[in-house]
Amino acid sequence: MLADYLQGTVPQLVERARLLKGKIPRGLPRDYEALIKTCHDELDNIIARLRELQAAAPPASLAVRHAELRQFKRAVADLDIVETRAIAALHRVHDDDHHANRLLYRICQEIAYPALPPTVSTLSSGYFYIDPRLNLLFIPPAEGSFLLHLPDLYHELAHPLLAQKDHPVLDRLSQRFLEVTAEIHDYFADQRAKETPRRGPQGFKDQIDIWEIVWTKWWLVEFFCDLYAVFTLGPAFAWSHFHLFMKMGKDPYEMPTPFRPATHPADDARMRALLAALRSSGFDQEAGAIAARWTDALMLANAAPSPNYPFCYPDEFIRQMVAKAREGVAEMGCRMAGPGTVEPIHLLLNEAWARFWSGPSGYHQWEKAAVAQLRTLCNSDPPSRAVAVMATGAV
Amino acid sequence: MSEPGLYTHLYAQLRYCGELIDRVIVDFETTGGSAARKQREDLSQLLRALQTSPASDLDATLLANVLRETKAASGANWAEVADAIDQGDMSGGVLDRLEELARALETQRADMHARIHGAYAR
Numbered sequence: 001m002l003a004d005y006l007q008g009t010v011p012q013l014v015e016r017a018r019l020l021k022g023k024i025p026r027g028l029p030r031d032y033e034a035l036i037k038t039c040h041d042e043l044d045n046i047i048a049r050l051r052e053l054q055a056a057a058p059p060a061s062l063a064v065r066h067a068e069l070r071q072f073k074r075a076v077a078d079l080d081i082v083e084t085r086a087i088a089a090l091h092r093v094h095d096d097d098h099h100a101n102r103l104l105y106r107i108c109q110e111i112a113y114p115a116l117p118p119t120v121s122t123l124s125s126g127y128f129y130i131d132p133r134l135n136l137l138f139i140p141p142a143e144g145s146f147l148l149h150l151p152d153l154y155h156e157l158a159h160p161l162l163a164q165k166d167h168p169v170l171d172r173l174s175q176r177f178l179e180v181t182a183e184i185h186d187y188f189a190d191q192r193a194k195e196t197p198r199r200g201p202q203g204f205k206d207q208i209d210i211w212e213i214v215w216t217k218w219w220l221v222e223f224f225c226d227l228y229a230v231f232t233l234g235p236a237f238a239w240s241h242f243h244l245f246m247k248m249g250k251d252p253y254e255m256p257t258p259f260r261p262a263t264h265p266a267d268d269a270r271m272r273a274l275l276a277a278l279r280s281s282g283f284d285q286e287a288g289a290i291a292a293r294w295t296d297a298l299m300l301a302n303a304a305p306s307p308n309y310p311f312c313y314p315d316e317f318i319r320q321m322v323a324k325a326r327e328g329v330a331e332m333g334c335r336m337a338g339p340g341t342v343e344p345i346h347l348l349l350n351e352a353w354a355r356f357w358s359g360p361s362g363y364h365q366w367e368k369a370a371v372a373q374l375r376t377l378c379n380s381d382p383p384s385r386a387v388a389v390m391a392t393g394a395v
Numbered sequence: 396m397s398e399p400g401l402y403t404h405l406y407a408q409l410r411y412c413g414e415l416i417d418r419v420i421v422d423f424e425t426t427g428g429s430a431a432r433k434q435r436e437d438l439s440q441l442l443r444a445l446q447t448s449p450a451s452d453l454d455a456t457l458l459a460n461v462l463r464e465t466k467a468a469s470g471a472n473w474a475e476v477a478d479a480i481d482q483g484d485m486s487g488g489v490l491d492r493l494e495e496l497a498r499a500l501e502t503q504r505a506d507m508h509a510r511i512h513g514a515y516a517r
Binding site for chain 1: 397398399400401403404405406407410413414417420421424425448449450451452453456457459460463464490494497498501504505508511512
């Protein structure tokens with residue numbers, strides 16, 4: 001059955017992939033060249049895999065049929081992702097996208113981003129997110145007209161750095177990431193060992209297993225991306241986290257359960273890591289101001305940590321993770337933010353938060369002018385990184 | 396990052412590992428293991444890392460999590476499976492172990508794909 005099915009279906013899918021290539025608009029600005037190339041490469045790869053399946057000899061074993069069906073499903077899913085994300089983004093390119101791409105390019109220059117800058121699309125259906133394989137970053141359509149959430153771009157920039165393999169520079173961050181992964185395993189192995197002789201409740205031991213899985217499957221990536229953002233941008237990123245929590249946050253001490261594994265770490269734990277990172281970057285005063293507002297926010301949330309919370313997010317472990325992430329970011333040669341950093345977008349995004357708190361009622365008017373200034377800056381010819389560093393004295 | 400991005404991150408890893416295992420299975424079953432030499436080497440290296448030190452490699456960490464979550468292939472000695480792959484010997488349950496791992500990966504990959512779109516296609 002499978003062979004007949006593939007004979008009928010694969011040509012259709014190949015035709016679909018070919019059709020998608022034809023849907024890539026011509027004459028797009030150079031910002032899109034990398035994404036267009038990725039689309040062609042991905043579609044060629046999918047077509048080749050599909051044709052291989054079609055050409056395969058009738059399988060002799062059930063194992064081969066199982067494997068081929070899985071391969072077929074993966075090819076279909078990959079095609080779907082290229083179509084609904086990359087081709088859709090290219091097909092609906094908007095002026096707002098051009099601005100967002102220019103802004104991201106300038107940010108990448110300022111922070112000495114060690115990889116190809118992602119392409120930005122304003123087609124997001126859910127806040128900020130990036131597809132590391134397509135190197136395509138989605139932001140909401142109106143986000144380019146405001147400043148307070150833009151620090152989240154720095155977080156998204158970190159995801160592709162952890163997704164690439166065999167890269168002499170990016171491997172330095174991955175290595176630190178793996179060292180923390182090993183520490184996570186050791187920490188939870190210790191917790192389990194302590195519990196075994198105590199004959200404590202089985203529920204707690206099961207919790208330890210869940211914590212270890214969510215830490216290594218979901219949370220560590222998020223923590224590292226947060227830390228990359230705060231090490232390269234400074235306080236504005238921690239304020240952005242505060243902002244998102246105030247708008248959309250739930251329980252700041254959320255704990256994973258078997259039924260709700262929690263893809264993101266608890267907001268309070270994230271903030272603790274961000275504050276530790278800020279202090280290690282010389283932003284003690286700013287960290288103090290953010291911590292004070294955060295304490296108020298936690299009181300307003302009217303939530304309390306469960307007794308197990310400190311075991312899931314131990315302070316000592318968060319400190320070690322911050323130190324490792326800092327080493328990894330520095331070892332990649334990224335520009336580390338410090339109180340003396342004076343590059344324009346860095347200054348603007350941090351100033352936005354200072355203005356917000358110093359005069360909340362007048363902030364909106366200031367922001368309008370600042371966004372216009374940012375657009376002018378992004379439309380001007382960017383200085384080369386070497387010139388920027390010489391001009392600002394940034395290290 | 397909002398959840399679609401996290402799902403995408405994991406999707407790519409699951410897809411890579413699943414594809415690697417299936418390439419090796421198909422190659423062994425159709426050519427006796429003569430075509431996909433590079434994939435065989437990559438897979439045996441990955442399985443050794445999974446057995447000895449999952450935290451030394453991002454993909455091995457992923458496999459370890461998949462196996463713990465799904466409780467698939469419990470008790471498997473992945474270093475022995477790696478040795479068998481190197482030697483081109485798929486007897487003694489090696490193929491079964493690989494298939495079990497490939498199935499667990501595929502289930503999670505399909506789940507991530509559905510989550511990326513916010514729903515399952517039915």
